[in-house]
Amino acid sequence: MSYRVAKASQYLAITGGGITDIKLAKKSWVFPWQSCTVFDVSPVNYTFEVQAMSSEKLPFVIPAVFTIGPRVDDPHALLLYAMLMSQHDKHSNHVNELVQGVIEGETRVLVASMTMEEVFKGTKEFKKEVFDKVQLELNQFGLVIYNANVKQLVDVPGHEYFSYLGQKTQMEAANQAKIDVAEAKMKGEVGAKERNGLTIQNAAKIDAESKIISTQRLGEGTKEEIKVKTEVKVFQNEKEALVAKADAALAIQKAALSQNSRVAEVEASKAVALREAELQTKVEKMNALTRTEKLKAEFLSKASVEYETKVQEANWELYNKQKQAEAVLYEKQKQAEAMKAAADAAFYSKQKDAEGLVAMAEAQGKYLKTLLGAVNNDYSSMRDFLMINNGIYQEIAKTNALAIRDLQPKISVWNHGGAEQGMNGGGKGPMNDIAGLYKMLPPVLDTVYEQTGMQPPAWIGTLRGAEPKQSLQAQQHRG
Structure with missing residues (x-):
């Protein structure tokens, strides 16, 4: 007799005399006619890579990590777990294969009813469906899923669906970024040209206003108007010449700037168009590759459907031939039974004839025996x-x-x-x-x-x- 005490994460499973089924306890006396097993109830992480196939017959790998342990708040579930652990450790291959088989089986069945787009976009809903279905199967072993983490889906070698999908998204983002950079560069160059033109226009305006102010101030000297009239006239003509010259230079500069601006705009637009053509060419190539993969998938699915249809037709023809053969066999059996019955009747008739011949021979034997006795056994x-x-x-x-x-x-x-x-x-x-x-x-x-x-x-x-x-x-x- 001994007194056993389990650790914080353990339970005692006691069987034997005085116990109807199994007694679960944290501490208890164990008598010599009883058996005690200690099992751990702490959760265990199970890491799997489930190979599944979508409804379009596209294979892929689902890396998943499940944290699974016994349901300690339910005595019945704990009893089921104790019976499971009675001959195995929680890290044994038996338990690992049991949990892995449940998870892989339910995951494959669920994925087979979903398309690749549904699996890829509905990760949260997919995780919840897997969690619910696996938990339903684990209830019969007293296990509960504490946490389930489905990692990023991985391609199977030879079927790079997610890789191509990621490359497509990356190329689309890169192409959009290049287009945005080209548009920003075009807007910067055009804005710079517009700013230079506005600067030149504002300078010419200020010069004209200065001329007006200067003329007004000169007109104020009425006392010296006559004396300086000629000088003012000369000065005015000089200023007008200078203004005309400045206006001509400004016009020439404006024309050059306008020409440069238009040339820059044309070059920018052509560069953008050229870049758009290059990007469009790459996009068309990617679309062609995508359509090619899609057509391959469609033809593969169609070929699979035709194959299954042919298999069903062959099975149906085989079934019909089997039924016909069974009917012919049944008819032959009946004919054999009829022939056997006729043979039995003929045999019975022959047997009766033979019995008649035997009876006749016996009668003749008795007759001869009687004659021989009548002549005192004189054969002559x-x-x-x-x-x-x-x-x-x-x-x-x-x-x-x-x-x-x-x-x-x-x-x-x-x-x-x-x-x-x-x-x-x-x-x-x-x-x-x-x-x-x-x-x-x-x-x-x-x-x-x-x-x-x-x-x-x-x-x-x-x-x-x-x-x-x-x-x-x-x-x-x-x-």
């Missing part, structure tokens, strides 16, 4: 009876008669006498006909042998010898 007597009963001798006689009918043979007649006597010397008996038939048999066999050369079968008997035809006939007549 049973054979003779069967041949007589089945008319074998009659068939033999008939066949011989048909065979020799057109040969015109010599006919011999035998008479054994005593036809009226029985086999035992008596009168007519029941076996008299059979005895007469047996008496007639040897001469018949002799006649067959004489005319055809064929010996009788061994079971009938043998002849007395192969004698010449004349002697045999003589013996028959003598008998």
Whole structure:
């Protein structure tokens, strides 16, 4: 037994005797029949680089940092976290892979439903969507997201979308700055020329006013008017000449300044136009590149859609062929079942025929066995009876008669006498006909042998010898 105390960021998870499920505590007695595990509840930073793809099939990387820890204010969530940490440390690969799998899965699903422009411009809303969906999955492990920071989106090598977009913005800002500088320079030069002209005009005005004032002051000397009239006239003419000369010089200077100002304005306007043409050329090149990338993306998307359509059509054709094959297979199965049923019926019929033949053979066996028992197991007597009963001798006689009918043979007649006597010397008996038939048999066999050369079968008997035809006939007549 020991008394355990957890640190400020730790909890004790105690199981064993006297505890229904898991007991969470900061300090407690631990008995020998109980087990105690200490787990840390401080948050942990998880840094990921999630590779995702937008709805336009444009891949990019989302660097993200999530601060995740257990929900210490919820006992149920803390219990779930304790069960998760019972066999793993919070820095173990199991926990890292679990959190990373949840974050990457939800982020990829969310990005797949958004365009690249929506992801790039709606960073705050995108971050909130990822936060909500990941938090919903982490609730089942008792974890809560304390902070989530989605960094600047990064291009995947070979797909420099953000790089080109940044270059476009930078070039537009640089071009606008160059245009503003050219406009400011033009305004400065024009303003300087205008200031010089105004200075010359104000000087001429002051000179004219001075002339008027001088003339007025000269007119005041009425006493010396006559005396100095000539001098004044001369002075006036000189002054007028000087004024005319100054006016001519001023006019010439004004014309030169006006010409220079106009030339400067034309040069400035042409320089601005030339610079605008150069910038417009660069802008058109960038627009062409942008349109090229856009067309590539559109054609790629169209090709992907056509590929998916072809795949669906192929799957549908495969499904139809499978169903047709299943229908043919079902029909073949039914035909096989029908053939099997017919074969079974034929087999049953043959089996019944065989059983009938077996029964007939058994009946014949019993019949033969009964006959053999009736003649005291004398096989020869049973054979003779069967041949007589089945008319074998009659068939033999008939066949011989048909065979020799057109040969015109010599006919011999035998008479054994005593036809009226029985086999035992008596009168007519029941076996008299059979005895007469047996008496007639040897001469018949002799006649067959004489005319055809064929010996009788061994079971009938043998002849007395192969004698010449004349002697045999003589013996028959003598008998």
